[in-house]
Amino acid sequence: MTGRQKILYFIYLHRTGLTVIGLSLALLLFPLFEDNPYTLGLTNQIAINAIIVLGLNLFVGYAGQISLGHAAFFGLGAYGSAIATVDFGLPAWPAMALVAALVGLIALGIGIPILRLTGHYLAMATLGLNFVFYTILLQWDEVTGGPSGYYGVPFLSIGSFEFNDEVRLHYLIWGVALLALLLCLNLVRSGVGRGLAALAGDETAAAALGVNTRSTKVKVFVLSAMLASIAGSLFAHTYSFISPGSFDIFVATDFVIMVVVGGMGSIWGSLLGAGLITMLPEWMDIFETYKDFIHGGILVLVLMFLPQGLVTGLIEMGKTRLALRKARQGRQEGSGC
Amino acid sequence: MLKLDGVSKNFGGLPALSEVSFTVPQGQLTALIGPNGAGKSTLINCITGVLQPTRGAIRFRDEEIAGLPPHTISRRGVARTFQNLKIFPRLTVLDNVLTGLTNEGGSSMLMAMLRLPYLRHRERRLKLRALEALDRFQLADKANWPAGVLAYGDKKRVELARATVGNPQLLLLDEPVAGLNAEESFAVGEQLKLLRSSGHTMLLVEHDMDLVMQLADRVVVLDSGKCIAVGTPDEVRRNPLVLEAYLGRMDATA
Numbered sequence: 122m123t124g125r126q127k128i129l130y131f132i133y134l135h136r137t138g139l140t141v142i143g144l145s146l147a148l149l150l151f152p153l154f155e156d157n158p159y160t161l162g163l164t165n166q167i168a169i170n171a172i173i174v175l176g177l178n179l180f181v182g183y184a185g186q187i188s189l190g191h192a193a194f195f196g197l198g199a200y201g202s203a204i205a206t207v208d209f210g211l212p213a214w215p216a217m218a219l220v221a222a223l224v225g226l227i228a229l230g231i232g233i234p235i236l237r238l239t240g241h242y243l244a245m246a247t248l249g250l251n252f253v254f255y256t257i258l259l260q261w262d263e264v265t266g267g268p269s270g271y272y273g274v275p276f277l278s279i280g281s282f283e284f285n286d287e288v289r290l291h292y293l294i295w296g297v298a299l300l301a302l303l304l305c306l307n308l309v310r311s312g313v314g315r316g317l318a319a320l321a322g323d324e325t326a327a328a329a330l331g332v333n334t335r336s337t338k339v340k341v342f343v344l345s346a347m348l349a350s351i352a353g354s355l356f357a358h359t360y361s362f363i364s365p366g367s368f369d370i371f372v373a374t375d376f377v378i379m380v381v382v383g384g385m386g387s388i389w390g391s392l393l394g395a396g397l398i399t400m401l402p403e404w405m406d407i408f409e410t411y412k413d414f415i416h417g418g419i420l421v422l423v424l425m426f427l428p429q430g431l432v433t434g435l436i437e438m439g440k441t442r443l444a445l446r447k448a449r450q451g452r453q454e455g456s457g458c
Numbered sequence: 459m460l461k462l463d464g465v466s467k468n469f470g471g472l473p474a475l476s477e478v479s480f481t482v483p484q485g486q487l488t489a490l491i492g493p494n495g496a497g498k499s500t501l502i503n504c505i506t507g508v509l510q511p512t513r514g515a516i517r518f519r520d521e522e523i524a525g526l527p528p529h530t531i532s533r534r535g536v537a538r539t540f541q542n543l544k545i546f547p548r549l550t551v552l553d554n555v556l557t558g559l560t561n562e563g564g565s566s567m568l569m570a571m572l573r574l575p576y577l578r579h580r581e582r583r584l585k586l587r588a589l590e591a592l593d594r595f596q597l598a599d600k601a602n603w604p605a606g607v608l609a610y611g612d613k614k615r616v617e618l619a620r621a622t623v624g625n626p627q628l629l630l631l632d633e634p635v636a637g638l639n640a641e642e643s644f645a646v647g648e649q650l651k652l653l654r655s656s657g658h659t660m661l662l663v664e665h666d667m668d669l670v671m672q673l674a675d676r677v678v679v680l681d682s683g684k685c686i687a688v689g690t691p692d693e694v695r696r697n698p699l700v701l702e703a704y705l706g707r708m709d710a711t712a
Contacts, residue, residue, distance in 0.1 A: 312570070315557050328528035329532055329537075437604060441606075441607050
C-alpha cells in the first residue's frame, strides 16, 4: 500500500470514531462562532430531542417495534427530577440517576406485558399509555401543578459552577447527547446490535439464531425509556419550568417522526431527524401554525418514498446501486463485451 | 444425537403428527421425506421450539428439549435454515452471516455499550470466521452487498453460510434446494456433501428425491403425520408402504 492508500484505509477503518471526534470538536467550538442565546437554545433543544430519539431509534429502527408513548418517559424524567429536587430537596445529580432508575423499573413493569403485542396493537397500547400519563399530569395538580405547570426547578451545578446560561447548557446537554450517541454506536456495532437488527428483520429467524426475542425487546424498551428520562431531567433543569403540554401524544408522535425522517436503524440519522424536525418551525412560520399537519404530511411522504428514512434510505439506495453496477460490470467482463 | 420418542402434535384436535419416533445419529445425514402435508415442517418446528409438541419426548444430546424456547435450543447447538428463505435483506451479506454467530457474540447490552477491548477482539475474530464461511460458499466478493439484491440461489447460500458458521451440533435443513434450478441445486448438493464429510450431523427435509438418494445415510418417511418407514435410501425406495404413499395403492397385477 502507498502512503495515501494507508491514510485512506485508516480513515475507512476508523470512520465512526473519527466522525464522533469531528462532531465533538465542532460542538466544542460552536459557541465561539454562535453566541446568540436564542440559537443556542434551539441547538440545546435539538440535543435533548436527540437523546430521546437515539433510544427510540434502537427500539423502533433496530428492534423493529413501535412506541407512541415515549413522551411519557420524557415527562416522567422531567417531573421526577422537578419533584425530587424541589419537593424532596434531593441534590440534582443523584436525583437524575434515581429518577432514571425508577423510570427504568416502570418501563420494565410496563414492557413485560405490553411487548407481547405487536404492530398496530403495540402502537395503540403505547399511545394509550402516553394519554394516561398526560391526564395524570393535568389532573393530579397537588403534585404536578396541573395545567399551569411546575415552577422553580433549580439549575444543575458542579460545585459553585451553575449551568445557568445557554453556553454552559450547550456543553452540558451536548456532552450528554454525545455520550448517548457513543453508547448507542457501540451497541449497534456489537453482536447484541446484530441481534436487534435480526429481530427487526424476522422474529422467527432471530429466535432460531439464538436471540431471546422477548427479553431483548424489553431490555431495549427499558434502555430507551431511561434515555428519555435523562433527557427529561435535563429539560426540567434547563427551563426550570415544565408543563403537561411538553409531554402529550403529539410530542410522542413527533419523536417517532424524528426517528422515521432521520432513518430507521441509523444512529446518525437520529441526530439528523431530531435536528430537522426541531428546526422546521424556525425556518418557516407556516410550520409553526400548521405543525401537526405538516409533520403528519412529512411522515406520509417519507414512508411512501423512502420507507427506511432519509439517512438509511439514501445509504441503502447507494449500496444497492453500487452492488448492481458491480454485478453488471462482472457480467460484461465475463461475456467479453 | 437427536432422538424423537412418540412425538405428537395436534392443532385444535387435528393430529398433524402422531407418535413419531426416530433418531438422527451423530455425523450422519438423515433425510426426512414425505408427501405434501405429511407433517415435515411441523416436525422441524417442534424440534426447533417454534411449536411445542402435544406429547412425546425430543432428546438432544441426552437432554430433553421439547417445549424449550427457540433461542435456548439454538444455544444448545441446533441451527436451521427455512423453507421460505428468512435472510435479512437490509443487512449486508457479511452481517447476515455474522448473525449466525449470535450465540458467541455475548449478550450483555451493557458490555456492548462500553465496547471494552476484549469485545473488540472478539468482534474481529467473529468477522474472520464469517469471512471464511463466505469463502466456503463462494460469496466473499459480495460480502458488503445488501443481501436483498442477491439472486435467489445466492440468498439460499447466504442462509446456509449463516446456519453453518457457528459449527452447530445439529443442522436442520428445510428444503434447501426448493426453487433452485438444476445447476444451483447441484451446487447446493455439493456444499451439503462437503458439510457431511466435515462431520456435520444433519437432518434434511427435501422433496428432491435425487438429492436425497445421493446424500442421505438414512431416510425417514412421514405420511399423514406418521412415521411409515426408516432405512437406507435403497431400503426405503423398495418399501411398498413408501411407494404407496407417494404413488397411491399399487394394483396387485401391476
